[in-house]
Amino acid sequence: MKRIFAVAVICAMPISASLADGHGGNDEAKKYAAESKAVVMEFFKQVKGEMQSTMKASGPIDTIEVCSKTAPSIAKAFSEKHGMTVARTTLKPRNPVNAPDAWEEKVLKKFEERLAAGEKPEDMAFFEIVEADGKKNFRFMKAIGMPPLDKAPCLKCHGESIDPTISTKLDELYPEDKARGYKAGQIRGAFTITKSLD
Numbered sequence: 001m002k003r004i005f006a007v008a009v010i011c012a013m014p015i016s017a018s019l020a021d022g023h024g025g026n027d028e029a030k031k032y033a034a035e036s037k038a039v040v041m042e043f044f045k046q047v048k049g050e051m052q053s054t055m056k057a058s059g060p061i062d063t064i065e066v067c068s069k070t071a072p073s074i075a076k077a078f079s080e081k082h083g084m085t086v087a088r089t090t091l092k093p094r095n096p097v098n099a100p101d102a103w104e105e106k107v108l109k110k111f112e113e114r115l116a117a118g119e120k121p122e123d124m125a126f127f128e129i130v131e132a133d134g135k136k137n138f139r140f141m142k143a144i145g146m147p148p149l150d151k152a153p154c155l156k157c158h159g160e161s162i163d164p165t166i167s168t169k170l171d172e173l174y175p176e177d178k179a180r181g182y183k184a185g186q187i188r189g190a191f192t193i194t195k196s197l198d
């Protein structure tokens with residue numbers, strides 16, 4: 001499991017994955033897509049709990065630490081439990097380990113096109129069985145939208161005006177941070193799941 005799955009991500013992400021427009025359409029792919037959706041929801045619930053309690057008890061600086069330490073261990077447990085690699089990716093990563101591979105980049109760009117065509121991030125998912133280098137994988141992605149500040153604190157750490165106490169800490173931890181300057185309604189990134197079918 002290379003990527004880490006920050007707690008921050010999930011704090012108020014609406015999960016209503018519409019899988020209708022995913023493709024790769026055989027029964028095996030559909031079964032794994034339903035499983036992936038369930039995994040994302042379960043993960044969301046656990047991480048959201050961690051994030052909310054830390055935010056409440058100790059504020060955003062400690063919550064940053066939760067993102068980089070607690071979340072990866074939860075992601076690892078989930079990946080092992082479900083026999084799938086669970087991670088997040090984005091076109092503008094804060095942590096470079098979350099940068100997309102070629103397939104993910106293609107899907108993220110499609111999500112941007114779908115956004116431009118008027119679709120909502122919370123309705124976007126995509127899955128496909130991908131064969132590469134003699135290996136067969138089921139791959140699933142579910143877009144993560146950027147909610148307005150009255151729905152979730154995401155913009156405090158990813159928005160256009162970030163409090164200096166937070167941005168100083170982010171500068172220190174993530175010198176290559178690209179994940180700032182977002183506005184509500186944009187696509188922050190996506191959950192990405194890979195399951196080996198070999």
Ligand code: HEC
Nearest residue numbers: 006008009011012063067093094095098153154157179189
């Ligand atoms: C307390 C600050 C904070 C808040 C609030 C926050 N994030 Fe983050 N976010 C981070 C940090 C730190 C990382 C990098 C984690 C890592 O090292 O993988 C991150 C990473 C991410 C990533 C992974 C891709 C990347 O850029 O590395 C996504 C997606 C993401 N956040 C979405 C969200 C969403 C959606 C919300 C609101 C539900 C949110 N974040 C709220 C700090 C925050």
